[in-house]
Amino acid sequence: QVQLQESGPGLVKPSETLSLTCAVSGYSISSGYYWGWIRQPPGKGLEWIGSIYHSGSTYYNPSLKSRVTISVDTSKNQFSLKLSSVTAADTAVYYCARHLRPYSSSPFGYWGQGTLVTVSS
């Protein structure tokens, strides 16, 4: 069974870079599939941030593309999110997830529990 677990600082200062990691167990990232990040501001809906393949190929939400970097570390079986120049609008629960099928144009079949990141000085 695929399991995902987000980790990282729960508080980030404005203008700094948010960094999160998603540890994957029960499946080897190097075996395939796209892996993604989704966020949800408090009380609001879901927003896809971006997705990455084990080879490092990435897709980003155009609205966030200039500030987002997603990377993968197959040796540690994890992938990471960096979001630069954060503001209070980036306060959200951040989820990592795996696409259901071995291509990016498929829904998210497996989700982490999510981690709340607050942007505040």
Place this chain on the structure above:
Amino acid sequence: EIVMTQSPATLSVSPGERATLSCRASQSVSSNLAWYQQKPGQAPRLLIYGASTRATGIPARFSGSGSGTEFTLTISSLQSEDFAVYYCQQYNNWPPGDTFGQGTKLEIK
């Protein structure tokens, strides 16, 4: 960019009754439409993909229909654990901008 619109924003239904939730795409997404259920404090859970295929372990009371731009999620006989927020997601146009709808809150009447 495809915009997904869900209606209604809130739906009040009594346990045991049928609930019908709608999702509309601003342009055709073929059958590349998924539904998720999210309970408070939990991650979303995939219910339906391919517009009508139930994900693993999803009860038969959940069904999806539609294609193109109009989609429906039906819960045939509501159980107490079904009261939650439901999101639709298109994955036909990839990479997307706003891939998810804004959600429908299903509450107890």
